[in-house]
Amino acid sequence: xxxxxxxxxxxxxxxxxxxxxxxxxxxxxxxxxxxxxxxxxxxxxxxxxxxxxxxxxxxxxxxxxxxxxxxxxxxxxxxxxxxxxxxxxxx
Amino acid sequence: xxxxxxxxxxxxxxxxxxxxxxxxxxxxxxxxxxxxxxxxxxxxxxxxxxxxxxxxxxxxxxxxxxxxxxxxxxxxxxxxxxxxxxxxxxxxxxxxxxxxxxxxxxxxxxxxxxxxxxxxxxxxxxxxxxxxxxxxxxxxxxxxxxxxxxxxxxxxxxxxxxxxxxxxxxxxxxxxxxxxxxxxxxxxxxxxxxxxxxxxxxxxxxxx
Numbered sequence: 001x002x003x004x005x006x007x008x009x010x011x012x013x014x015x016x017x018x019x020x021x022x023x024x025x026x027x028x029x030x031x032x033x034x035x036x037x038x039x040x041x042x043x044x045x046x047x048x049x050x051x052x053x054x055x056x057x058x059x060x061x062x063x064x065x066x067x068x069x070x071x072x073x074x075x076x077x078x079x080x081x082x083x084x085x086x087x088x089x090x091x
Numbered sequence: 092x093x094x095x096x097x098x099x100x101x102x103x104x105x106x107x108x109x110x111x112x113x114x115x116x117x118x119x120x121x122x123x124x125x126x127x128x129x130x131x132x133x134x135x136x137x138x139x140x141x142x143x144x145x146x147x148x149x150x151x152x153x154x155x156x157x158x159x160x161x162x163x164x165x166x167x168x169x170x171x172x173x174x175x176x177x178x179x180x181x182x183x184x185x186x187x188x189x190x191x192x193x194x195x196x197x198x199x200x201x202x203x204x205x206x207x208x209x210x211x212x213x214x215x216x217x218x219x220x221x222x223x224x225x226x227x228x229x230x231x232x233x234x235x236x237x238x239x240x241x242x243x244x245x246x247x248x249x250x251x252x253x254x255x256x257x258x259x260x261x262x263x264x265x266x267x268x269x270x271x272x273x274x275x276x277x278x279x280x281x282x283x284x285x286x287x288x289x290x291x292x293x294x295x296x297x298x299x
Contacts, residue, residue: 004202005290007129011136024141027134032097034131035197039098039224040105041124042200046221047109048119051214058180059218063225065174070190071230071253073170077162078252079245 095232095261098197102224121205128201139283148276149283156277160284163252164292167193181219184299189223191292193255193285194234196227199293206297231257238265247271251278256289258282 011027018024046052052059108114117123139145171190175183185207192199204220211219234241234254241250247270254262259282266278 004129004132007132008136008290011133011138012140013136014133015137015140015142017140018137019141019143021141024137027141028138031131031134031138034127034134035098036101038124038127038131038197038201040101041118041127042197042204042220042224043102043105043107044109044114044118045105045124045204045217046102047106047111048114049109049214049217049221052218052221053110055218059221060225062178062180063222063229065178066171066186066189066222067226067229067233069170069174070167070226071170071233073166073168073173074163074252074255075166075241075245075249077166078159078249081159081162082246082248085248 095228095235099228121208124201125205128198131197145279145283148279151276152280156280157284159248159251159277160281160288163193163255163281163285164288166252167191167255181222184296185219188293188296189219189226191289191296192223192227192230193289194227194230195256195286195289196224196231198289199227200224202290202293203297206294210297230255231261234262235265238262238269242269247274251281254278254282256282256285259286 015024015027109119167190168187171186172183175181175186178186181189188203188207189199200220200223203223204216207216207219210216231254234250234257237253238250241253250262250266250270251258251274254266257263258266258278263275263278263282267275270278
């Protein structure tokens with residue numbers, strides 16, 4: 001865990017030192033490629049997971065419930081904050 | 092949108108391949124995804140660290156802007172907690188771990204798969220990771236699809252909040268379009284702040 005965050009910060013440090021150099025532009029572009037590879041490998045993991053495949057509809061339903069309620073929570077807070085901001089502005 | 096479809100495509104291709112018994116074993120282990128994850132962290136770090144524009148943006152940040160990502164995080168976690176009441180298969184902390192992805196589907200799912208494996212076993216951890224993957228993907232797509240409606244009924248901030256981490260990249264274009272261009276910096280700061288909190292929060296909830 002720490003090593004993951006450490007790698008992120010190592011990248012930040014390297015990126016900062018190398019700012020302006022041309023190769024840093026590649027780093028941003030290669031992120032998409034790596035995400036594709038990561039998702040591909042994750043897909044393989046899912047495909048080989050018998051228990052998961054048997055419960056696929058449950059997984060989908062759970063994901064839907066979590067995403068919508070999480071989004072709803074954020075939206076509610078965002079709406080409230082915006083309202084507060086507008087109220088302050090009109091005082 | 093296009094990149095979301097590409098991601099879905101790669102994932103689906105992997106799924107199909109995963110069902111084939113003749114697939115070489117080394118592709119199935121946890122080592123390759125982990126290596127890819129470290130590579131991703133390095134790349135994200137380098138691209139953020141070398142971005143001169145980002146530095147300018149962060150320098151102009153007002154401290155009170157951090158209220159929005161904090162609010163998004165709180166709202167998300169409360170929402171996930173509410174959903175966990177109805178989800179019988181996973182504990183409340185597992186649901187919160189999924190919610191802590193804030194839309195960052197690739198990182199959150201891989202982290203959960205890895206962190207939950209010793210506790211739940213490979214199959215169940217993989218299942219939770221897939222819930223995290225799908226749920227965070229759905230969050231991004233939901234934000235993209237309903238952007239104009241979100242702004243109309245809930246205001247400018249709500250759209251940024253809905254996007255979570257994706258407000259810094261994937262949903263930034265719709266935020267600029269529907270919440271307005273002056274929201275761009277806030278959306279980026281919002282996304283970056285949440286981006287950093289994902290690994291900490293996911294790990295924290297996975298350990299409970």
